[in-house]
Amino acid sequence: MLAGCLTNNAASQEALYSRFSPRMLGVCYRFAKNREDAEDMLQEGFIKVFSQIHQYRGEGALEGWIRRIVVHTCINVLKKNKKFSDSVDITFASGIGIREESIPSIMQAKEVVECIRLLPIGYRTVLNLYAIEGYSHKEIGNMLDIEESTSRSQYTRAKAMLEDVLVKKKIILKPRVKTPFFGIASATK
Amino acid sequence: MDRNFHIDDLERLLREKSDEFRMYPSKRIWNSIYNNIHPGRKWPSVAMSITLIIALLSVGYLNTRNANLYSEARTYNSLQKPSTQTADKKFVSQITVNDHSNIKYIANSDDKNETVTTSDNDLNSSKNAETIKFNPGVALATVKQHAVPVISGNLMKDKTFQVSQYAIPLTDNKLNIPVTPGNEASIVRGVNINMVEIFNDPLSKIIPTSTDVHSGDLINTREILINNSIIEKVLINDIAVSEYMVPSRVSHVNTISDNINPALTNKNFNNTEDKEWLENYALYNRPVSKKWANKLSWQMYATPSIVYRSLYSDPNFQNTFNAAPLAVSASTQNINEVVVHKPSIGFEMGTGIQYSILRGLKLKAGLQLNYTRYNSIAFENSHPVATKLTMHDFTMNTSYELYRTTPYSNKSGLEAVKLHNQTFQVSLPVGVDMKLTGSERFQWNLGVTIQPTYVIGGKSYLISSDRRNYVRETSMLNKWNLNAGIETFISYKVNGLTWQVGPQFRTQLFTTNSRKFAVEERLVNYGLKVGVSKTIK
Numbered sequence: 001m002l003a004g005c006l007t008n009n010a011a012s013q014e015a016l017y018s019r020f021s022p023r024m025l026g027v028c029y030r031f032a033k034n035r036e037d038a039e040d041m042l043q044e045g046f047i048k049v050f051s052q053i054h055q056y057r058g059e060g061a062l063e064g065w066i067r068r069i070v071v072h073t074c075i076n077v078l079k080k081n082k083k084f085s086d087s088v089d090i091t092f093a094s095g096i097g098i099r100e101e102s103i104p105s106i107m108q109a110k111e112v113v114e115c116i117r118l119l120p121i122g123y124r125t126v127l128n129l130y131a132i133e134g135y136s137h138k139e140i141g142n143m144l145d146i147e148e149s150t151s152r153s154q155y156t157r158a159k160a161m162l163e164d165v166l167v168k169k170k171i172i173l174k175p176r177v178k179t180p181f182f183g184i185a186s187a188t189k
Numbered sequence: 190m191d192r193n194f195h196i197d198d199l200e201r202l203l204r205e206k207s208d209e210f211r212m213y214p215s216k217r218i219w220n221s222i223y224n225n226i227h228p229g230r231k232w233p234s235v236a237m238s239i240t241l242i243i244a245l246l247s248v249g250y251l252n253t254r255n256a257n258l259y260s261e262a263r264t265y266n267s268l269q270k271p272s273t274q275t276a277d278k279k280f281v282s283q284i285t286v287n288d289h290s291n292i293k294y295i296a297n298s299d300d301k302n303e304t305v306t307t308s309d310n311d312l313n314s315s316k317n318a319e320t321i322k323f324n325p326g327v328a329l330a331t332v333k334q335h336a337v338p339v340i341s342g343n344l345m346k347d348k349t350f351q352v353s354q355y356a357i358p359l360t361d362n363k364l365n366i367p368v369t370p371g372n373e374a375s376i377v378r379g380v381n382i383n384m385v386e387i388f389n390d391p392l393s394k395i396i397p398t399s400t401d402v403h404s405g406d407l408i409n410t411r412e413i414l415i416n417n418s419i420i421e422k423v424l425i426n427d428i429a430v431s432e433y434m435v436p437s438r439v440s441h442v443n444t445i446s447d448n449i450n451p452a453l454t455n456k457n458f459n460n461t462e463d464k465e466w467l468e469n470y471a472l473y474n475r476p477v478s479k480k481w482a483n484k485l486s487w488q489m490y491a492t493p494s495i496v497y498r499s500l501y502s503d504p505n506f507q508n509t510f511n512a513a514p515l516a517v518s519a520s521t522q523n524i525n526e527v528v529v530h531k532p533s534i535g536f537e538m539g540t541g542i543q544y545s546i547l548r549g550l551k552l553k554a555g556l557q558l559n560y561t562r563y564n565s566i567a568f569e570n571s572h573p574v575a576t577k578l579t580m581h582d583f584t585m586n587t588s589y590e591l592y593r594t595t596p597y598s599n600k601s602g603l604e605a606v607k608l609h610n611q612t613f614q615v616s617l618p619v620g621v622d623m624k625l626t627g628s629e630r631f632q633w634n635l636g637v638t639i640q641p642t643y644v645i646g647g648k649s650y651l652i653s654s655d656r657r658n659y660v661r662e663t664s665m666l667n668k669w670n671l672n673a674g675i676e677t678f679i680s681y682k683v684n685g686l687t688w689q690v691g692p693q694f695r696t697q698l699f700t701t702n703s704r705k706f707a708v709e710e711r712l713v714n715y716g717l718k719v720g721v722s723k724t725i726k
Contacts, residue, residue: 010227017219022211029212035584043218050226112206131200132207163199 002062005053013050020063021046024070030116030128031074041077045070071133075143078125108171115165123158130155213586238619238639245554245619249485249542484545485725488555492693494716496535498563498610500524500652501709524708527656528599529566533609535714536560537695541618543722549624557640559614561712565650567659568602576653578660579707588707590654597659599652608659612647612701616640616672630682634689640672649702665702672697676718686723693718 001019004012025042032038049069056065116124125144129135130151135143137151144151502524541555573594581588597608620638627633649666650659678691693716700709 008226010223013226014219014223017222021214021218023208025212025214026207026210029210030207035212038212039214039218042214043221046222047225050222109206109209112203113210116203116207127203131203159199162203166199 002053002056005050016049017046020066023063024066026113027067027070028074030113030132031071031078031125033121037077041074042070044077045073048073067133071129072143075125075129078121079144111169111171112166115162115169115171118165119158119161123154123161126151126154127158127162131159215583238617238641241552241619242554242617245542245544245552248544483724483726486543486545486551486687486722487540487725488543488553488720488722489540490538490689490718490720492537492714492716492718494535494537494693494695494714495532496561496563497532497713497715498530499711499713500528501711502707524652524656528652531564531566531607533562533564535562535716537714537716537718539616539618543622551622552620553622553636553638554617554619557616557618559616559642560611561614561647561714562609562611563712565608565610565659567597567599567606567608567650569604569606570596570598570602572596574598574658576655576658576660578651578662579654580705581707582705593653593660593662595653595658595660597650597661598657599659600657608650608661610648610650612649612666613645614642614670615645616642618674620674625677627680632680634678634680634691636674636676636678638674638676640674640695642670642672644668644670651702651706652708654707662702665706667699667701667703670697670699670701678718678720686721689718689720689722691718692716 001012001015005016021042024045025038028038028041028045029035032041045066049066052069056062116127119127126140129140129143130137137148137155140146140151141148146154537557537559539555539557541553541557543551543553545551573596575592575594577590577592579588579590596602597606618638618640620636622634622636625633625635644666647663647666648661649663651662651665652658653660672695674693674695676691676693678689680687680689682688693714695714695716697712700706701712702708702710
């Protein structure tokens with residue numbers, strides 16, 4: 001499939017797209033404001049993938065290489081559109097309904113992603129890059145043209161905000177608190 | 190996955206859940222990517238079809254408009270002299286009567302200020318010229334009427350005269366146009382004698398002319414009975430009927446009478462200047478052929494057909510993890526084996542324009558009305574039952590179900606019924622016809638069309654999620670669709686009409702019902718097309 005893409009073979013390109021596009025769209029969806037923006041990012045990302053496919057040297061997984069291109073494309077789109085000023089009031093999070101699904105793990109994955117998307121775009125972007133994509137704060141600083149310290153503080157606030165949302169939606173529990181007298185941990189929801 | 194994750198596992202949770210999360214992009218995304226990386230291979234679309242229709246109609250309109258302009262110019266040229274010709278035309282006329290006794294003849298001169306000396310003032314009057322157009326073959330006639338005294342006063346009693354009309358050429362001394370032997374055929378006119386004022390017996394007659402009429406040819410002969418009247422004047426309608434209104438001098442006139450106007454004499458026209466002028470005039474005034482003549486034809490056709498249906502479970506539905514369990518299991522069955530459906534009649538009827546772009550290749554476009562129908566065999570119950578239709582939400586990439594009630598069962602019931610699934614459609618077929626072999630009269634052809642289609646209305650019965658019931662849900666019909674057709678036919682040309690007959694195969698490219706419905710349906714028509722076309726000239 002990779003060899004076909006290098007020769008600009010349409011069938012190989014479509015096969016590569018079909019294989020990786022669902023996951024990559026999920027990546028874009030975490031960065032984007034809505035599905036349409038996510039699809040635009042995906043389109044732009046894959047155009048770059050096919051135009052730069054000859055630069056892939058086989059170091060590491062192909063998916064990881066594609067993912068990095070897609071993530072950088074998402075960041076560029078956000079910077080170009082100056083979306084970082086957008087914000088969403090976190091108190092509205094509990095009011096957003098998600099349809100009940102029959103397969104719990106996928107449903108919960110969607111819930112988690114939707115909760116991430118509820119964060120203000122600046123927080124969301126840093127959270128995505130650090131906690132999920134695995135970039136360091138220094139790399140994040142370079143990508144977003146911010147200071148490393150700013151990235152750290154943004155991440156701390158994003159994490160706190162996300163925890164709050166996830167607890168409110170009962171996806172996660174608050175940490176156990178040890179009582180000093182009985183030494184028994186009790187979980188509170 | 191339980192929900193007892195603690196916050197210290199938050200980052201691991203985020204990574205795991207994000208990796209599990211999938212979303213399926215719409216097909217347009219791949220199309221856009223493909224078009225971007227393969228710019229030379231853009232897929233045709235409905236927009237291209239519509240552009241082709243507009244282009245064909247524009248070609249037909251422009252050619253029609255140009256042809257009209259040419260015919261108007263030709264008429265104008267016929268009316269006008271090429272250089273110094275004025276709107277007035279002067280004619281030389283002559284009357285011959287076989288009974289010469291007691292009748293004198295006067296032939297009018299070609300003088301513009303022609304007058305005839307008489308005591309009767311009426312004789313000096315002349316009516317305005319009238320322009321009469323004829324049907325194809327003869328372009329124009331102009332009529333000028335004037336009165337000419339005939340008799341010098343003798344009483345005529347019970348006398349029968351034979352009045353003959355001869356063709357004589359147009360005269361215009363000012364132009365000095367030569368009339369050489371051979372080009373007389375282009376100069377045709379007739380002479381008509383109207384004696385209505387005297388005998389109350391109008392002899393007005395437009396003399397048919399043709400290019401075969403030469404100067405001096407006898408056009409018509411009438412017998413006139415004069416009874417106790419004195420012929421004082423004759424009203425003459427000079428009618429010039431010609432393809433080319435080329436003024437010319439009189440070269441020679443055959444006369445019976447001895448009393449001939451000295452103006453009607455032979456003259457020599459053979460100088461070079463006159464000849465060149467005539468040739469130039471013929472060049473600029475030759476008839477212009479219509480560019481699209483014999484290339485454009487109009488067609489009408491009808492196609493009775495048999496309509497078949499094929500069902501497909503939506504492939505996107507199979508890939509959706511969120512499908513309801515019951516529907517998932519039902520979707521694994523071959524749906525065509527679960528339902529009983531029978532083909533039924535269909536009909537197409539249309540009209541169109543064909544334009545011949547090459548020898549043996551025609552572009553065609555038109556308007557077509559379609560009726561499709563197939564039958565689903567079901568059972569009707571005495572009371573409706575609750576059932577569900579599986580739908581797909583492409584935005585959220587999930588499935589959900591619509592709850593409906595229906596009396597129609599796919600499995601069992603009180604009595605068997607036929608459910609008529611039918612649609613009424615309007616299409617704009619665009620395509621080509623190609624001649625495979627044959628002569629001008631008898632041919633074997635192949636045709637293909639692409640037909641953007643609008644569904645005006647119809648009836649649709651959808652199979653339920655568990656395949657047990659049918660639900661009537663006409664609102665699910667797709668308003669827009671696309672069909673493709675291929676046909677082969679024998680054509681035979683007779684009496685200006687081309688008849689054709691042959692089989693046709695028509696298939697529907699998109700599902701009949703909304704894409705949201707989990708089952709896709711395609712219709713296929715097999716028909717016999719009969720048509721007739723006529724070339725537009």
